[in-house]
Amino acid sequence: MDLLFRLSNRILSVPVRLSAAAFGVPTVRLPVVETDKQLYLTFDDGPTETHTAEILRILGSFRATATFFVTTSRLAAFRELAIEAKAGGHDVASHGHTHQDPWFQSSRKAIDDFNRSVDVLTEMGLQPAWYRAPYGHFRPAHLRAAQERGVRLAGWSVMPGDFRSTATAARVFNTIQTAARPGGIVVLHDNESVAARRVTLDGLRTVLDYYSAAGWVLTALPHS
Numbered sequence: 026m027d028l029l030f031r032l033s034n035r036i037l038s039v040p041v042r043l044s045a046a047a048f049g050v051p052t053v054r055l056p057v058v059e060t061d062k063q064l065y066l067t068f069d070d071g072p073t074e075t076h077t078a079e080i081l082r083i084l085g086s087f088r089a090t091a092t093f094f095v096t097t098s099r100l101a102a103f104r105e106l107a108i109e110a111k112a113g114g115h116d117v118a119s120h121g122h123t124h125q126d127p128w129f130q131s132s133r134k135a136i137d138d139f140n141r142s143v144d145v146l147t148e149m150g151l152q153p154a155w156y157r158a159p160y161g162h163f164r165p166a167h168l169r170a171a172q173e174r175g176v177r178l179a180g181w182s183v184m185p186g187d188f189r190s191t192a193t194a195a196r197v198f199n200t201i202q203t204a205a206r207p208g209g210i211v212v213l214h215d216n217e218s219v220a221a222r223r224v225t226l227d228g229l230r231t232v233l234d235y236y237s238a239a240g241w242v243l244t245a246l247p248h249s
């Protein structure tokens with residue numbers, strides 16, 4: 026009883042999208058939580074020319090860390106940003122090599138894309154601990170491929186929709202504040218579309234302001 030109670034407090038089930046579950050990908054479980062005031066911050070799609078650096082600067086000013094799910098084909102142009110992120114205490118993870126939707130590829134192509142992204146990161150000395158499929162569109166074959174490469178599959182529990190054309194910084198903040206629970210995984214974006222606006226940056230600053238003042242810790246996903 027005691028063990029079960031302790032486990033239930035330490036391990037939070039993070040909902041993967043129904044679509045992923047329907048494809049047989051099991052729910053991701055994270056060993057949460059050093060404090061019960063903890064959120065995991067993640068950014069998908071980058072790096073981007075100036076947006077990534079601004080995100081890093083904002084995170085740094087609040088001593089927060091995040092996991093950057095990078096599209097590894099972009100690293101040819103923005104390699105130093107990934108290295109800078111890692112050196113700054115953040116984590117760099119795989120979001121695939123090309124960001125093609127795995128549900129619109131053969132299983133073999135999807136896994137090739139996954140493996141290529143892991144290769145690119147590993148060759149840079151950034152062996153990833155996590156993989157998030159583009160659009161969260163995991164395929165069952167990802168499970169085995171990820172196990173073979175020592176990579177875990179990451180979903181999310183809070184998507185504030187910063188990529189939507191109607192998004193505002195206030196709405197990003199409100200969604201996180203309403204939906205986030207201790208151990209929740211927040212996904213924001215680092216791509217040209219959001220970089221053209223200030224929504225993600227302004228929303229991030231508001232979120233960090235609020236949660237820091239309330240004594241919460243915002244960090245990258247754990248490695249164990």
Ligand SMILES: [Zn+2]
Nearest residue numbers: 069070159160
């Ligand atoms: Zn993406």
